[in-house]
Amino acid sequence: KQRAQLKAIEKVAGQTISSEESEMCSEVEGQSNCERNQFFLSQFNAEITGVKVLEEKKSMKDDYYICKVKIEANVTPHKQINDPNFDFNINFNNYNFRTGDELKIEISLSTPMYLNIFQVLPYENPKNYQAVRLFPNKFEKDGYIKDAKMTLPRNGKYEVYFPKNVNSQSVDEYLVFIASKNKMNFLQKYTAKEDLVRAYLGLRNVVKFKRKAYRIVK
Numbered sequence: 047k048q049r050a051q052l053k054a055i056e057k058v059a060g061q062t063i064s065s066e067e068s069e070m071c072s073e074v075e076g077q078s079n080c081e082r083n084q085f086f087l088s089q090f091n092a093e094i095t096g097v098k099v100l101e102e103k104k105s106m107k108d109d110y111y112i113c114k115v116k117i118e119a120n121v122t123p124h125k126q127i128n129d130p131n132f133d134f135n136i137n138f139n140n141y142n143f144r145t146g147d148e149l150k151i152e153i154s155l156s157t158p159m160y161l162n163i164f165q166v167l168p169y170e171n172p173k174n175y176q177a178v179r180l181f182p183n184k185f186e187k188d189g190y191i192k193d194a195k196m197t198l199p200r201n202g203k204y205e206v207y208f209p210k211n212v213n214s215q216s217v218d219e220y221l222v223f224i225a226s227k228n229k230m231n232f233l234q235k236y237t238a239k240e241d242l243v244r245a246y247l248g249l250r251n252v253v254k255f256k257r258k259a260y261r262i263v264k
């Protein structure tokens with residue numbers, strides 16, 4: 047089913063691939079140990095906002111299990127603010143974290159803008175919410191940013207925690223940054239990450255959005 051969804055998107059839009067390399071070092075008794083990681087973030091220039099399974103066939107061949115799926119998908123192309131003077135860049139203080147580490151977000155702006163930041167947890171059960179708004183929040187209620195360069199959070203701190211329901215040694219999470227010229231009203235939480243996608247893709251040519259990934263290790 048996931049492959050069918052990817053094929054549906056490929057028929058509609060192109061693909062953007064970004065790469066980020068980082069190094070995390072620690073020193074114990076005078077000896078340093080460094081771990082180098084490289085992120086490859088593959089992002090299609092469209093999103094699936096609805097899917098219906100039309101046909102599903104399961105069979106066995108020799109020792110192989112075969113599943114064929116045919117779907118009908120609603121694919122929505124990305125249409126963002128195309129003003130070249132309206133842009134922003136994002137950097138984290140690190141890209142590899144452990145439980146309790148502090149996450150700082152450095153943002154550079156070309157012009158003042160309204161900003162919403164969501165933390166996306168794709169591994170979470172939708173009952174527990176897969177998208178949660180990080181900024182603005184009850185401590186930082188004003189989402190309008192005027193400074194050309196700033197660091198979030200301005201008050202308090204963001205701490206990273208390894209999820210309890212993941213059995214692997216590392217997990218990738220990402221933040222979605224949604225910028226706009228006018229104030230946008232988003233929910234505080236979205237049950238599924240697709241709900242958040244529909245919310246900002248529905249604002250065609252009104253917002254500009256970016257994603258930034260990081261890794262948490264045990």
